[in-house]
Amino acid sequence: MAETSPRKTYDPLPDAIAASDRQAIADFLSEAEPSEAVHAFASLSETERSKLLESVSFEDLASFMGDLHDAHAAQFIEGLPAEQAAAIVGGMPSASQADVISRLPESEAEAILKAMPAGDAHHARRLLAYPHDTAGGLMITEFLSYGDTLTVGDVLDDLRANAEHYRKFEVQYAYVVSNGGQLVGVLQLRDLLLSSPAERVSAVMIHEPLKVRDTAGLEELERFFDHYALLGVPAVDAQGVLVGVVRGVDVEEAAEERSQRSFLKFMGIVGGEELRTMPLKARTLRRLSWLTVNILLNMMAASVIAYHQDTLSAVIALAVFLPIISDMSGCSGNQAVAVSMRELALGVVRPRELWRVLRKEAAVGIVNGIVLGVLLGLVGWLWKGNVMLGVVVASALAINTLVAVCFGGTIPLALRALGQDPALASGPILTTITDMTGFLLVLSIANAVLPWLTLNS
Amino acid sequence: MAETSPRKTYDPLPDAIAASDRQAIADFLSEAEPSEAVHAFASLSETERSKLLESVSFEDLASFMGDLHDAHAAQFIEGLPAEQAAAIVGGMPSASQADVISRLPESEAEAILKAMPAGDAHHARRLLAYPHDTAGGLMITEFLSYGDTLTVGDVLDDLRANAEHYRKFEVQYAYVVSNGGQLVGVLQLRDLLLSSPAERVSAVMIHEPLKVRDTAGLEELERFFDHYALLGVPAVDAQGVLVGVVRGVDVEEAAEERSQRSFLKFMGIVGGEELRTMPLKARTLRRLSWLTVNILLNMMAASVIAYHQDTLSAVIALAVFLPIISDMSGCSGNQAVAVSMRELALGVVRPRELWRVLRKEAAVGIVNGIVLGVLLGLVGWLWKGNVMLGVVVASALAINTLVAVCFGGTIPLALRALGQDPALASGPILTTITDMTGFLLVLSIANAVLPWLTLNS
The missing domain is CATH 1.25.60.10 (MgtE N-terminal domain-like)
Structure with a gap:
């Protein structure tokens, strides 16, 4: 080939x-x-x-x-x-x-x-x-530190002697530690320029410097660098011992990685990573683990159709609309999921504020439900010349759009509040619910008005 | 309430x-x-x-x-x-x-x-x-620059005089510019420590420093900071005039923003941004603009069902499987889309390597198609006790899974090669194709074996 x-x-x-x-x-x-x-x-x-x-x-x-x-x-x-x-x-x-x-x-x-x-x-x-997305997992361990009993002259001598080695460190500060390794101060290289060589570093340094615990998570680190326009922050262990330096650029990079993993998980790549150089077996198994859960959920949702098979037999045209309503509700719900995941990431909404999100989404759901319902209803009416068919699909899609955005907006918050990762589970939970309610709405509304539906079909 | x-x-x-x-x-x-x-x-x-x-x-x-x-x-x-x-x-x-x-x-x-x-x-x-995601849009304009005719002593005097003001600049370098503002060198603050105050900065500076054009895009900047472990890089205009400094941390933050926007776009949030504090009208219009395109595509796909309505009437059980096959093909295809978008972002695949991706995806599609097809086929067989029903849905899902991953893997590459944003269009294009092929496969295979399907229904 x-x-x-x-x-x-x-x-x-x-x-x-x-x-x-x-x-x-x-x-x-x-x-x-x-x-x-x-x-x-x-x-x-x-x-x-x-x-x-x-x-x-x-x-x-x-x-x-x-x-x-x-x-x-x-x-x-x-x-x-x-x-x-x-x-x-x-x-x-x-x-x-x-x-x-x-x-x-x-x-x-x-x-x-x-x-x-x-x-x-x-x-x-x-x-x-250290877990990957913590200060300990992100920190670099190449940094300058000096004992608090040294003088500015000692530090300058060391800088001169090791200039070549330190050049690659890319840090703007030197840290001052006590005898036991505890972080006690920060030296700005700039301040060394302005001080007498005989002075002790403890007199020149910034006392009680900003620092983070080595166990600090990615979100805490992001908040830190949002608040302080610094290039890096020293990380200390439970005893206050300086163990590394977390750079802002590495925190942002980890946040970007997390976004990408989250996208992959949402799309059904379990673990949040797949590269096509991985062995076929690993790739198929990971994808299948998610797909088999989904096919079971799908069968559960489709059992609603099986249950109402007689209605469907009587008005076979409805079969054309079932996948449309399933897919469109999924689309509307996913939009709400995406906005909730975005707002969670930005911190503008908190996991327990279900009620606020619900109100905001319901307003969108009512408007969009009416517009989409009318559109689909017109097609149903014109296609078969049966106005009642239009009414059935229009009302089913309108109501289900409202259902979809309400669940879509709140599922990620609820999962987060339960300590779960919204990226992996939001999609399957949402579409299972909206498929079931969508099929149920179409077929039970149709069943209620069955005589009018079968008039001229 | x-x-x-x-x-x-x-x-x-x-x-x-x-x-x-x-x-x-x-x-x-x-x-x-x-x-x-x-x-x-x-x-x-x-x-x-x-x-x-x-x-x-x-x-x-x-x-x-x-x-x-x-x-x-x-x-x-x-x-x-x-x-x-x-x-x-x-x-x-x-x-x-x-x-x-x-x-x-x-x-x-x-x-x-x-x-x-x-x-x-x-x-x-x-x-x-400057466009948002370029060096010009990302750069900070607070930086230290000195004329190339100054001495180290002049620079130190200026640093001392303005120490408080410069403290917030958070830059590790000072830049040296010619009379016309052209960037000619970089001064490491560290090197100032080691030089005689009488020396000219042009003798101490690093000549021909690394720099980027102000028009450089986000991807070029990411590559730059991947390659050079620097905190920032000077940006120059077409005349070589120093116009700002692009910090690595801002580049990583912009990349994270882009990932988030890309996720939102993929989920149907046009423009890649929605916050629930925005007015209802703006929120519904943006979401609807995408939903109405989708409902039209959905109707197009469902017209395949309308066309084969007689087959469906004869074997109403098939109506249960149509949404399952549509949804599962979408899931499989989306996994392939996600991996392609990830590989494009990492640079491990290039937009024109359709053939390589196609081979890799086809292998996964064959395995997953067989597994999912057999699973759904068994359900079809056991539910109605009709082995041929099982064969129809199994073969339709198996083939359509292969179709879905092949299209899913290649659509983002093709869109990128055409200069389009894969995030917004990949989903709708994929599901329209897989819905049409899925419905067509179920109903035309069923039609071919219709006598066996209607034996005991």
């Missing part, structure tokens, strides 16, 4: 791998833009990936993997001998190490940690102990 | 407004956490909002509005006399001013700009000229 579309940009990596051209591979890995690297990696077959592994140094691989998405990086080293994997992981930036290891099966992660140098492994284990 | 759930946290603002207690209002505005402020504002009625406006100073309001979501802030000042609005907007941070003004109707925005001090208005107009 022919390639339907040419590769837009020429990917040199597969050719270099096929030719076992070590130099060309190394050149690509070191020179490719991150977006090129990500795309090239995702396009490789399993065979090409293992050949790649044999053809390059671990350092080149580690730097290349730093550009990849964590899930891709984990996928790449999964199944490698622990020593190889440890060598690659060890070459990655410290913040990425724990992220990648956490995506591996537990036994494999343990084997890699055992194969890493003791210090690195200890460090990685400490970061692994 | 009684409040179904008590307010979780006590909001003092409505009470203070009701009592016209200026002091309590001012206290709340200055002391509330941003999340409290956002929530309190969203909970106010129109009347409460206008009373709030009369009871506080513009400075208090401006600082409070800085905490609000741009859409809320815009909503608040919309309809105010231009002078009042200009006074409030003028007190907001410069980066927020343009964001808020851009959300107002054009005539009102123009009136506010005219009522602002000339310098501020000129500045806001320059930022307004």
Whole structure:
């Protein structure tokens, strides 16, 4: 079969791998833009990936993997001998190490940690102990800290001596810690400029600095950076010991990741992640786990139709309208779900304010229900020349639109109030309810006016 | 009617407004956490909002509005006399001013700009000229820049003299510009520490610094910050003149906003934004604009059922399965849509790689189609005791699942390749196709085996 579309940009990596051209591979890995690297990696077959592994140094691989998405990086080293994997992981930036290891099966992660140098492994284990979306899981551990008994001159000497090393730290502050490691102050590099070298840092530093607990969650961190226009904040443990620095940019990036995961979950990707480079079995199983729940819920809803089969037999035209009413109610309800999820994310609504949301949605539901109902009713009337058919579908869709937006607006709040993730369950719960009520409305209203419906059909 | 759930946290603002207690209002505005402020504002009625406006100073309001979501802030000042609005907007941070003004109707925005001090208005107009998600729209304009003929000592003197003012700038670098304002270098504050005051900044600065064009889009900026672990990057215009600094944290925040908008659009919220504080008319019109397109597409799809009405009359049990097959195909297709949108966002797939995605999805579609088809087929068989009914619904769902994932995976890529936004159109296009093919499959397969279907019904 022919390639339907040419590769837009020429990917040199597969050719270099096929030719076992070590130099060309190394050149690509070191020179490719991150977006090129990500795309090239995702396009490789399993065979090409293992050949790649044999053809390059671990350092080149580690730097290349730093550009990849964590899930891709984990996928790449999964199944490698622990020593190889440890060598690659060890070459990655410290913040990425724990992220990648956490995506591996537990036994494999343990084997890699055992194969890493003791210090690195200890460090990685400490970061692994934190849940992903907490200050501890997001923080960087490369920061400047100085004892509170040092002088400004001591700090300047250290900065001068290690300028090259510190350059990559990208932090604007140095932290001052007590003998026991407790955070006691923050030094602005700027203030060092203006102070006498003989002064103690404790005299120059900002006392009682802003800080967060290492266990602080993503929402708390977002609120922090919304409130304070800072680039980073020190994170401390229960004893007040400085353990890392959380950067605003990493918090925003984690929030973006969470939005993307939430979208995927809403669309039925359990776990919030699927990449097409994952094995077929994993992809089908994850998708099926959600689909089978849905098909059972669908059957439950459709049993309403089965129950009213006689009405449907008498007025077969109704069968045309059932999927329309099911789908349109789902659409209206999903709009309300989306607005509630957005308002929850922004904090403008709280999980227990069901009543406020209900009133707001009911107003929209009444207007939209009437408009859509009239539209569908006209089609029903004109199609069969039976005004009562129009009345049946119009009233069913109007009422069900109201039902759909009321449930759609409140389900995410209720799930959140119950401590559940609204992204995964809102959709199936909503459509099951609106399908059942929609089918019930069409068929029971039709049943009530059956003599008029069968007049000229 | 009684409040179904008590307010979780006590909001003092409505009470203070009701009592016209200026002091309590001012206290709340200055002391509330941003999340409290956002929530309190969203909970106010129109009347409460206008009373709030009369009871506080513009400075208090401006600082409070800085905490609000741009859409809320815009909503608040919309309809105010231009002078009042200009006074409030003028007190907001410069980066927020343009964001808020851009959300107002054009005539009102123009009136506010005219009522602002000339310098501020000129500045806001320059930022307004940039599209929202570009370097120009995201950049801050508070940065340190020095002429290239100055000395290190001059810079240190300026830093000392304005230390208090610069403290809030939160930038780690100072920029060096030529006589014409062109960016020629970057000064690390750290390097100033290590240099003799008599040296020229041009001798100390980093030459040919990294920079972006003011017109650079969000994706280019994301790639930039993925590649370089920097806190910010200078933005220059076509002449190379330094016009602002784009901070990584703002780029990540814009990416998160875009994800949220994309989710809302996918769920049928045209424009990607709706807050329940917006007027009912605006909310219903936006939602209806999408719903009416959908109901027309739905009618088109359902016309397939109308066309095969005789088959349906003969085997009324099929009417139970039509909505199930429509809904399940939509679910399967949406999973593929979600993965494609995710892979597009990550850059692991490119819009023209339809063929690669098609192969990957077809494999999933075959497996999932068989599993779901067998499941539904068994139900069909057992329910009516007619094996052929089972065969019809099983084969229709199996084939349509394959159709759904193939279209679902490729529609977002095709829309992107055509320069369209996949978020808004993917859903309606997908479900229209899968509904039509699903109905057609059920009814035409049933028609082909009609004698066996009507044996014992």
